[in-house]
Amino acid sequence: MLELEFTARDLARTRFALSLLWEVVASVRILKNDHEEHGLFRPWTGQARRRLAAAGLDWALLADLVPAPPRTVPLFVAPPPTTPLADLGVELAVLRATPVEQVRSGLDGRWAPRSARVEALRDDPRRGLAELAELVEAYWEVALAPYWPRMRSLLEGDVLHRARLLAEGGTDRLLNDLDPAVGWDSDTLRVRHLYVRGARRLDGRGLLLVPSVFAWPRVFSITAPGWQPTLRYPPRGVATLWERRTAVAEPLAAVIGRGRARLLAELDTPAATAELARRTGMTPGGVSQHLTALRAAGLVDGHRTGRYVLYTRTEAAEVLLAAADRR
Template structure:
């Protein structure tokens, strides 16, 4: 178990962020452990299988050595996001700017890590890691190239829906903070996490203590962290905890285009399909990507559904997120469509 000790000053500096790079890195762990029963992401694993051929064999070998099914993940691979929403390019730039000496040290630690190096192929993985360590840049160049190629094939096609889920969780946590303070926000963060007496306790395979020391705490909802919690305590900016977001079971649900003739007859097929899609809050651009419409065209449909009381909206930064109202849920359910489950 990890004991993460926080002070009053740390609690005033708690923040949230979504990280496309964290999703990319932890999804590699999901792939590596996919045969061990992580069935929640099976629809994504099956979809990615059709795109896996876009990766070079060396990139696959390199990434398999860098991210193991369990155990240590090098810190340089998952730098803390600077903002609540950051791009993959921004995060990859942080990786590219890492200190080669630090990277080499972390790769050497990974090569010798008893938990991460379990299973067949250990010698081959260690050879890959040592070849990176021996490079003047500690392999940062090949690593960033492999991560970028993998992200394009595995995560970018799914990002709109993943991003909507992450920010829905963040909105829920911030509402809980406003209503009940830090304890309410931390409640039900994850079955492996408890918070009491200014200590965050996370069930892990090892025992450890760490102090936030006034640096604050970064909370990162991460779809592919499931079923684990990823804890980073060594970064000088602030420790971070990555946990599974609420509603993760909805992430890969398929929504049939045919929502039923009765509902389509009243709303029209496009608006009926849009109502069925929005079981996660989405912006106009995210919904347009999912439905293959232009954003201006879809905006007209969103506004019509909102005016009818079937959708609600809230602002997140420069974007407006839309989600079904209770009336919209009931209408979809009674029409036989994929409503609130």
């Protein structure tokens, strides 16, 4: 059991943030470990593996830096975000600027990851960090960017929900509702951990709360000196993230047309033109015309993977579908 001891100053400085870099790291953990508890992510893992292979992306260094327990991910690989906004560019700039001594100390511990690639990073941190940042960016584009609109909607919705809890019931209600593994009592946040135990004082630094899709079903914490104390926890509704919506919302169909509404419903997971044509019975040409119109309206984005362009809904489309579903 990890016990985080709060003062009034810690409560005042507790805040939320999103981290794309952490989602990359946590998703690599899922891809590497085909464990029963990760069954929720199988619709994503199958597609992600195929896309990474099709793109020819060598993500071995990332895999090495995310070892199986009891070895740990070095903190510099996914540090606490410095801004509440989801911005991979900012996070990668922080990663590239990591002090050399911090990289080496993170790779020297008893439970640090071990491989020839990790040793090369330790021997030449400046070059290694630049290569790692490029790899993270490429991995994100192939494996996660097509899903980000849905992920972001879920994560931001969770933060808004927590804000309402704070307004309605104060800190007690906010912190007691984070996760079944987390409990708040007598100015102490107790977190059930597999490998971390003992009491930690926050010392006025506050706690950074980071909802994370790929953290599920666990919570992850940072309490090491020199880093912002951080708790990463699964957001509400993560189990529904990969569910497909195939029913056409009639109110939306009346506005944008049944064909386009059907395509938006089918894009719960990224898909190429030929796959959408097969699912819907439309001609590839008809699908292409509808996608062009939806893209021009800001409702669809395209992401190239190898020879294919995969289409996905934007956040604006998620809002439209959610509003139509409520009618």
